[in-house]
Amino acid sequence: MILYDGIIYSLQRNGGISVLYNELFSRLLETSCSYSVISYDGSMSFPCKNNIVRASRLFERYRDVGFEGVDIFHSTYYRLPDSSSRRSTKVITTVHDYTYELYIGGIKRQVHSWQKNRAISRSDKIICVSESTKNDALEFSGVSEDRIEVIPNGVSVDYFPIPDIGLPDIPQAIFVGARLGYKNFESVVKAVSLFKELVLVCVGGGGFDKKELAFLEKYLPGRYRHAGFLTNSELNIEYNKAMCLIYPSLYEGFGIPVLEAMSAGCPVIAVDASSIPEVAGDAAHLIERGAVEEIEAGIGALMRDDYRQSLISKGFVQAKKFSWDITYKKTMALYEQVLGKKLV
Numbered sequence: 609m610i611l612y613d614g615i616i617y618s619l620q621r622n623g624g625i626s627v628l629y630n631e632l633f634s635r636l637l638e639t640s641c642s643y644s645v646i647s648y649d650g651s652m653s654f655p656c657k658n659n660i661v662r663a664s665r666l667f668e669r670y671r672d673v674g675f676e677g678v679d680i681f682h683s684t685y686y687r688l689p690d691s692s693s694r695r696s697t698k699v700i701t702t703v704h705d706y707t708y709e710l711y712i713g714g715i716k717r718q719v720h721s722w723q724k725n726r727a728i729s730r731s732d733k734i735i736c737v738s739e740s741t742k743n744d745a746l747e748f749s750g751v752s753e754d755r756i757e758v759i760p761n762g763v764s765v766d767y768f769p770i771p772d773i774g775l776p777d778i779p780q781a782i783f784v785g786a787r788l789g790y791k792n793f794e795s796v797v798k799a800v801s802l803f804k805e806l807v808l809v810c811v812g813g814g815g816f817d818k819k820e821l822a823f824l825e826k827y828l829p830g831r832y833r834h835a836g837f838l839t840n841s842e843l844n845i846e847y848n849k850a851m852c853l854i855y856p857s858l859y860e861g862f863g864i865p866v867l868e869a870m871s872a873g874c875p876v877i878a879v880d881a882s883s884i885p886e887v888a889g890d891a892a893h894l895i896e897r898g899a900v901e902e903i904e905a906g907i908g909a910l911m912r913d914d915y916r917q918s919l920i921s922k923g924f925v926q927a928k929k930f931s932w933d934i935t936y937k938k939t940m941a942l943y944e945q946v947l948g949k950k951l952v
Contacts, residue, residue: 705861762932763867766840799903847872856898870923891922
């Protein structure tokens, strides 16, 4: 029996980690494989065969998990079995990125790194979502290479070109996700401001705060909007309406929005760093460091229809290399390898 610790659903409303486990659970539902998911205070709404609801304890996210009769324990976010539950249970930990180690300091980094490295050191196998994350794990966590399995994330079938949707008369560029410093959001705003009719659409990352609103009003008065949290279907429409996705993050453990946009026929501007070259291949307009002038040049290049269509065509080919079906099959194969037996 596989036991998933669903703590991630208590920590985020949406995001790449939740997407990964939603995709795994949706496929497990269609099999005879025995599995359960622990959720806390009813935070998980995603369907599964056996959802075990528990009340959160004080500092739940940092505490070990108790259970009985489990073959595989796989936490959604860096937790371990308690001492009485470990016994013959095999522990799998998925490592998503090293953002804290690279870009976040102070007590937050110390606590996060302590929990992550503790989980890694006591796991039988570590899944890394990209070769870039694997290299970071070797550097920052000191894990031996033979304990790591690289299993890339995928892209949902919910992203595809919609024939009836063309580019609007007023062109739009889309920015997806958090807007922290290393995401280069300010550079995006300044670059978009250099194109008089271009509108910036932001998705996710929470609403704009007062400082962001003042900055946007200074550079893009009346030419920006926050689309909020979107379903896959709604986000697919936004990709279809956008002239490009601007994704100039200096660091990503994987970068799912790159594949989403490509699948929808939306060309991508991204930084040639961390996992992005693995994910984007030769199908994105890659820039060196996310500077304003680089993003401006990328937008300008995509104003040329021949170049834009070339990237769109390459994007369809590149995105097809990634699939949640492949992610699921490789994950199940790893479980079976660790157990030395078939699960289904």
